[in-house]
Amino acid sequence: MSNPPLPDPACQTADSLQHPHDFGQGHKRKAEQRVTLVTLVTFVAMLAEVGAGLITGSLALLADGIHMAGHTMALGLAAMAYYLSRRHAQDRRLSLGSGKIADLAAYTSALLLTLATLWLIYESVHRFLTPSPLMAKEALIVAVIGLVVNLLSAWLLAGKHEHGHGHEDHFHDTNLRAALVHVMADALTSVAAIAGLVAAWLWGWDWLDPIIALVASVVILRWAWGLLHQTVGVLLDREGPETIRRTARKQLQRDGDTDIIDLHVWSVGQGSWTLVAAVVAHGDTTPEQYRTQLRSIKNLHHPIIEVSYCKQCAREREKGQTGKH
Structure with missing residues (x-):
């Protein structure tokens, strides 16, 4: 019985043509660490505000704590998306990898931000038409605390780009952008609130607070719409740049x-x-x-x-x- 012919050394086998299936999602990104850290910071601040609101009986503190709980959920969603994308990077059931888990999370986060902003617009109009007593000093303390937390969070999220990745990659990380938009929206709301509350405290201009909130809501809505447009394009396989x-x-x-x-x-x-x-x-x-x-x-x-x-x-x-x- 003759021996089988030896394979041609120049012939490429199936094994030699194998390629990674993770589509670049198998490594842990620095953005994941930053988003996780910001989620923890926001969570602690949320617990502190809710606890202080319950102890002092301050509705302003309690309301801002509940508002921050929504942002904690959105940031937690972003952190979980990074983990799931990395965890399922080699899952063969996902034909084109796990990368769009993060885009789906960013889309969901943008929807949550849109709904929250629409509620804020309604509340601003309602407060303007039917004014109610405003605890300016107490609310001002809450707004300042919220602004400090959000500025710290924005600084952490907008840290240096990952090694080997340029501005274009950073911009296309919709999950990180969604987290940053949430934090920036909250910071803008805090700045607007501080301006309105100072005016109400010093000159009794309670009517300015809902107007400033309405203007800030329109700006936030534009951010949310831009994020929705970008993530929908990715999820529907829009042509690349x-x-x-x-x-x-x-x-x-x-x-x-x-x-x-x-x-x-x-x-x-x-x-x-x-x-x-x-x-x-x-x-x-x-x-x-x-x-x-x-x-x-x-x-x-x-x-x-x-x-x-x-x-x-x-x-x-x-x-x-x-x-x-």
């Missing part, structure tokens, strides 16, 4: 013998992208060579290249080779 698509086209046509028939680039996570392209090769470039040419594109994972070879070019090459003999 033109800069990445332009670079991909340039790299695929680098040999000068390639025509691109179709090209799609979309997000598969925080600052991570994938690509599907159909090309016509007038030379003998292989799909693997095309993928190699795309390696210069940062955070591009698992590109799929469909190659059709020009029959006329192939016949001309065969004629040329025959002529040489």
Whole structure:
């Protein structure tokens, strides 16, 4: 019985072509640590305000504590999304990885912020039309405490970018952006409240408080709408940035013998992208060579290249080779 033929050393096996399935989501990000820390800070501040409100009987303290509880939930959702994305990064049931868990969390957070802002708009109009007594001094203390907590949280969230990641990646981290928008919205509300409360305390301008709150609500609503627009685009696989698509086209046509028939680039996570392209090769470039040419594109994972070879070019090459003999 003869021995089976030895494999050709130049032949690529299936094992040699294996690639990571995590789509760049398998590592722990510094943003996850920052969001978790801010969640804990907000949670402690929330407990302190609710406890102080119950002990002192201050409705202002209690109301702000309950308001901060909503932000704690949103921040906790962001922290949990980072953990789940990392935990399920290699889950084969998720065809394009776990990155969109974070985008789904950011979308949910934006919805919560929108609903809270709509309630604030209603409450501002109601307070303006039907004024009620305002405990300016007590509420002012609450607003200052809330502002300090939010400024600290914003500073932690907007820390230095992760090593190896630029501004573009930081911007595309919708989960981090959602957490930051929540904190900035709360800080803006605190600043607006402080301005209105100072006016009410010094000059008795109680009517200014709901007007300032209404203006702040409109600004927050714009932030929430922008976040919703961005996350919906990611969840619905909207085309990626033109800069990445332009670079991909340039790299695929680098040999000068390639025509691109179709090209799609979309997000598969925080600052991570994938690509599907159909090309016509007038030379003998292989799909693997095309993928190699795309390696210069940062955070591009698992590109799929469909190659059709020009029959006329192939016949001309065969004629040329025959002529040489």
